[in-house]
Amino acid sequence: MLCKQILAIAASILLCMTTSLGLAKERTYDRDSIKTVILKRPAPLSRIDTISLSAHERELASSPIREIIKDQFSPLKKQMEEDHNADVEAYVNKYTNQAFRAHLSKMKGLAAYYFPIFEQIFGETGVPQAIKYLAIIESSLNPHAVSRVGATGPWQFMYTTAKGYGLKMNSYVDERKDPFEATYAAANYLKESFNIYGDWLLAIASYNCGPGNVNRAISRSGKANPTFWDIQRYLPAETRNYIPAFIAMAYVMENTDLYPVEANYTDMPTDIDVILVDKNLSLSSIAKVLEIEPEELYRLNPSYKRKIIQGDKLNPSRLIVPKVQSQEYAKLYSFLQGNSPATPAILEAQNQDVYIVKKGDTLDGITKRFKGSTVSSLKAMNNLRSNVIQPGMTLKVNQD
Incomplete structure (x- = not known):
């Protein structure tokens, strides 16, 4: 029975989804351009009345599991060193402890929303599906998570690294918080590291402590092609525990029969x-059209600092909304095209961030109306080469 469970776990981890999310740069808003992602919650656990681990479960959690892990994570490891699995076992014990159940329950609830997104992107980029569990270790699946050193988002990118992988960060958006963009960046980083080291666990270690630390650890190990376990003791303390924590979390999350914890579902939709948007829109105005609470869109679009989407024809921005019912497509289409009676709500909602130049206006005069704006920032935001402005021009403005 245990062997069948292990095989099922391994098969689920190895499965790569190959369908598309439809994230290509689209420029029209007919019904076909609104792409849908179906996120399905897993069936409720049948053993929800289980309060604590059975004697068998405690025994398994504390016993050597190297062979189980080796089978389960074959895409990530060519070979697991037996001498180091006590580290993984310690984290399995931690995660299956009664005190950890509430957190594990929350993670399962959030995973119902985030994991299908991660799985699709990893499938597209050739990253093993099991790496999705790394986001639990990184951020507890919190897009607003910020570490003590400033790493931000579900994949905890530092500012410089994020810039290097094409994530936008300015006064309007921080794509480190975008579950789509940040996951693409994380996948690219991990894939590049794997191409260097030829080992997924070393790639993950590099994600945590940087390639410099991994390279030094490899050099100190004296081995030409070491595994993570060969260099573990030469890595920073956090990274030594990072890989065992990741493997243990994946093992516990996958093995629901042995560790039955009911998911605590959040307000995230299934x-x-x-949708790709090629204009400036406030999330509150979109919520009004869809007749939902603005907070629901704020949760689904965490990267927009000012709750405003700034898109254009060449670089449309991503908007995530709860599943649009068929009768709502026409209304949403009309709104995005600017033909809806609700369009004035967009302008009204954006008056504080978009200014239409009037006769006699100067850049200096406009900055005095909007606290936080300067002449230089206005010129930079609007690609102005001089201080000359014309009546009717639409300017983006900063306002604290």
């Missing part, structure tokens, strides 16, 4: 639509 079905979403992903």
